[in-house]
Amino acid sequence: MAGRHRRYAAGRAVLAVLTALGALAGAAQAEAAPAAASHKRVRVAPGVTYEEFDIKAAKGVAHAHVLKVDLGNPQVRVDLLYPGAVASRAQVSRMADAQGAVAGVNGDFFNISEAQHPGVEATGASVGPAVAAGQALKAAVPNGQRFGPALPPDATTEDVFGVGSDGRARLDRLALDGSIRTADVELPLGGLNQYALPVGSVGAFTSAWGSASRVRATCGTDTDRAAPCSTDTHEVTVRDGKVVSAAGTPGSGAIDAWTTVLVGREAGAQQLRKLATGDAVEVEHRLVAATSGTAYRLALGGYPVLTGGKPLPGLDDTASAVRTAVGIAEDGRRVLLLALDGAAAYRSGLTIAEVASAMRRLGSDDAFSLDGGGSSTLVARKAGASAVSVLNHPSGGAERAVPNGIGVFSGS
Template identity: 25%
Template structure:
């Protein structure tokens, strides 16, 4: 966060008085804190995930918040401050980077910092007992510290220091490793200030504000080694020394009182702002600065700074730290403003902290800086666990890290990972993580578990489980004292509530490949894609094959639609896909448009030529990507810069491409109805040599369309894996238009309850079984009605199952079972299908609604009309 010039002391006193009242006015009411999950990070540290709800502008909102709870009495864990890269200031990086650099198991961002300056914290910092920065001379800034006895402190620390020259002259020291800033009265302290910089400051320039020219002195082992007048020492301070930087009066002190070879004395102190307190800061284990106090004595406190400087009354992502009343727990806190999480104002953050158990707490930097990183139990690597406000991980000045200090322990437990929902004959690989007595990860390469499952419904080979029967099982892995288990359900027909193709509506074309994913939902609420190998497939209407769930059309001559049925454990679903109409647009033998070459960048070589092969003309596009940088492309452009308009609303673009095995991309540039350029891929991996038909989906574009070019592209990422020179040939560029499903005949059936006489259109018919009423439901002979209205009926004697297909509708029903499967959806009828006089009778209303029949009812004569 960028620091602003600070308000005056008198103004601050008024401000604090007003904020106490304002904070009371806007404090959250009607809050609810729900612990959604928790997990051990390491011995002494737990990650708790909360959902916090409150009322804002008469509307309930919810916020995702995370709390790392650290047991300060546990000798196997510690909290410490982190900084930049390799624990140096001015080398900002993300919290994840700092956690990995320092070997932490978790962490958050830390103090406020000036994003326009070198990148150092506003307040103080002690890392591993070493002072890295001292407090700023700004009132109301709190710090969080851990004493040598592991006691937490949140308080204001003031800075005092001076440098004494050999001649006895002293000058007040402004601070250690500070960037330029202003005091409470708006005075730039760097103007006449003397500041000290250690090796923790990684830059060779210090506190550059563009106005005050520095004079610097290099000190090693308390001896002046170099004086740079009106310029900076061109090095980073050594480990055994420091650099003094002065401007104005401080410059005069350096120039007039320090000499190379002199011994000088530098002393400084960090003292409590409350003079009634004393702290042994030189023995602090760690310290990090922040801003306003938020919680005191388990209640929201007044604000000790103007929180408008960091959008305190607006919902933002927030970071905070606090501790419990008994001083035994520290709480490291983030709350998110992101998709699904409404962020917090500072008054709301205060209430959340109180709800979460904080006795005393303060704010850290927030907004776009808020990041929490943690290692999951059994994982080697930490990961970002919150959703950042801007979607990125901002480079920040410092952070709070959580570290394991435990020795290496013995194997304590395992954690299983893998599918909890399986289908019969689906082989699934299960993996595991391991952790020791201190909940720290153990390399899985050193652990060989024994695998097993209950119920005898499948078999294990190494860590691969293959179920052979429907049912529930518990998969287990054991190694020494460590074990883990997970429940797995092997789904059967009775557990499925729906099974449907999820590829959406599209038309198929001859020579095309079309993936047909199937989504299954179970009674338990689980959703998964059905493995293609677990289904049995049927194809009708066209000639083709279905391999691994991909439909390939060999021939669609004369066909109007392709019909695909997939079955799993007797549960069926169907999709009917119209055959699209293909119109060749560019074949050079009959029709083409003016075609010219183009390239990007300018150093690329590109050319187009008309060539003849096998008696047919086609377009040759040559490319040379050996020169230039970045993504490269060679174009075949149509109608110069104007492109060619395409009639109608094509769903797909297809072309025959003679590939060169270069692994380059082939794309087309399409201008949509909004004038937007769309780069659609025909292939992103030209790994073949010879002719191949390729396809691009245009169905999501706004019509009308204009095709500008077809081109070969070599994107920057992975460029070294693609051939830099080559040529391809292009022929038969076509557009595929959406096909129409064939219309069903307009037949009409007339029936009468309890009478066998019927008519089909005007032809009289005699039924083997008359329609009848059972429990206020009219049952009709399904075979007669379906076939009369151009459907088909299949009978499975073994399962006593009837399958009805009419147009794009499929129904499976079982005799004496009220559950029916309609286009993959489970439906329950009021009356089950039954056999009467060796004829299958089904509920008319349910079947008519599902098959698209129109039904008329004559209540006076009990007459039924179906059409």
């Protein structure tokens, strides 16, 4: 996506200016409620505030940047930040400005590299499901194909943070429910705009995917991301309900509206080879909520760390890193977006167990871990500004391009 343009010094200057204005909160230890550092805060927009504070952790002091978002305010909403295509990346600041957000953080883990598959390019697509403005963009890759730290016990790539059509935030799971119907057979749909398809399946790629190569979708297995790419693949292009072309290997390039490209591997490829030009094909797909039954207007992947005020069992308490997380409070009417600072003095960060504890002390009943490390980014508009500024120090020294994020919007 977009190029990297913000440097460590620039982020440092942003915080220095805010501090000089007396708008930033003082330091507070995690042992005391972070609210103790909330006497001074920045009002970003109606229903949106920003604050920062120190957290004393096992491996040093971490510095937290937090956005508090009141979804009960009729002027406030959150939605997915993304660069207009699933298989693409951009900096959070650029996505926020392009979509008119007043603040935001980075989102899901993503297909960042392909060192195990020579000649195959990383797609930049996210791991989990994604829903923007009520539209399902993609489904989740198999658990064994995810990028990022190991999942906690019982977590899956289908886990999402979302905001429903009722305007309330919640944690849920979104599973793909889809089918491919021809005159002779009905097949289950194994994927939607995913960088990795289950072994033996057929996946659908739409215009939402973008122009990246679809070869990566046939690499690895359900349990081993580094396994070789499949040698048994087939691709069929369906336009206006009829097959218009076929190829022995997945292709690339933008996909037109009213067009679906079906990619099959192994048994899925064998089924696609039975189709001929002109054959009628009907493809249907939707994302189904596992617990709430609600329709989501925003959803993105990661994994839960806190539910019902209690940390999930088995959370890692040894590996510390810079983190991003989202919390839910007040029965889904308040959202807390946290990104740690990646400056050298704070880079020891937090363990996932410490993230859960910090989010609970901030008042979250549920919390969800997003991508961290060099991806951790929090942006917000300063008073009178028309564009957002990066308020934390990205640990790589500049903003990383990421596939999506959570954007905060405020206004009529």
